[in-house]
Amino acid sequence: ETGVTQTPRHLVMGMTNKKSLKCEQHLGHNAMYWYKQSAKKPLELMFVYSLEERVENNSVPSRFSPECPNSSHLFLHLHTLQPEDSALYLCASSQSQGERGEAFFGQGTRLTVV
Amino acid sequence: GENVEQHPSTLSVQEGDSAVIKCTYSDSASNYFPWYKQELGKRPQLIIDIRSNVGEKKDQRIAVTLNKTAKHFSLHITETQPEDSAVYFCAESMGSGVSNYKLTFGKGTLLTVNP
Numbered sequence: 001e002t003g004v005t006q007t008p009r010h011l012v013m014g015m016t017n018k019k020s021l022k023c024e025q026h027l028g029h030n031a032m033y034w035y036k037q038s039a040k041k042p043l044e045l046m047f048v049y050s051l052e053e054r055v056e057n058n059s060v061p062s063r064f065s066p067e068c069p070n071s072s073h074l075f076l077h078l079h080t081l082q083p084e085d086s087a088l089y090l091c092a093s094s095q096s097q098g099e100r101g102e103a104f105f106g107q108g109t110r111l112t113v114v
Numbered sequence: 115g116e117n118v119e120q121h122p123s124t125l126s127v128q129e130g131d132s133a134v135i136k137c138t139y140s141d142s143a144s145n146y147f148p149w150y151k152q153e154l155g156k157r158p159q160l161i162i163d164i165r166s167n168v169g170e171k172k173d174q175r176i177a178v179t180l181n182k183t184a185k186h187f188s189l190h191i192t193e194t195q196p197e198d199s200a201v202y203f204c205a206e207s208m209g210s211g212v213s214n215y216k217l218t219f220g221k222g223t224l225l226t227v228n229p
Binding site: 041056090103104108 | 157158216217219222
C-alpha cells in the first residue's frame with residue numbers, strides 16, 4: 001500500500017482505557033506529524049518527528065504519548081483521556097529538506113471518548 | 115510561522131461563479147504557502163502551493179496569489195462546480211530545516227457550490 005495509512009479508522013474508548021493509534025508512511029519521508037482536528041477549530045499540530053527525533057511538542061497533555069520507532073512508523077499512545085479529546089487524529093508525513101514541504105495526510109482516526 | 119488567519123469561514127456560491135478565500139500570516143520568514151482541500155470524511159489533500167519567490171501560480175481553474183509585503187495570500191477558484199464543495203485550508207511554513215518545515219494551518223473555509 002502506498003501513501004500514509006492510519007489504523008484504526010474509528011476508535012471508541014472509555015476514560016480509563018489505554019489504546020494506541022498507528023501511522024505508517026511508504027513515501028520515504030523523514031518527518032512525521034500528529035494533528036488533532038476538532039469541530040470548528042483549525043488543524044492543531046501536536047507532535048513533530050524529524051529523523052525519528054521529536055522536534056516539537058505543542059503543549060500537549062501527557063495523556064498523549066507519541067512514539068516514532070523508525071522513519072516509517074508513528075504511534076500515538078492514549079491513556080486516561082477526557083471526553084473533550086474526542087476528535088479526528090490525523091497523521092502526516094513530509095520531507096524536511098527540499099523545495100516543496102508538502103505534507104501528505106493519512107485518512108485519520110475518528111476517536112470518541114466516552 | 116505561528117499565526118494564520120483565514121476568511122471567510124463559510125462561502126456559498128452558485129455553480130459557475132468564482133470563489134476567493136484569503137489568508138494572512140504574521141511571520142515574515144514564512145516562505146511556503148500550500149492550500150489543502152478536505153472533502154467530507156476524507157483526508158486533507160494538497161491542491162496548489164506557492165513559494166515566496168513567486169507572486170502567482172495557476173493550475174487550470176485554481177490559482178493562488180501571494181503578497182509578501184502585506185503578508186497575505188489567496189486562493190481563487192473560477193467556474194466553480196458542485197464537486198468543488200469542501201473545506202479548504204491554507205497553511206504556511208518557513209520551508210526546509212529542522213522544525214521550519216512544519217505547517218501552521220488556518221481554520222478552514224467551508225465552500226458550498228450550489229447547482
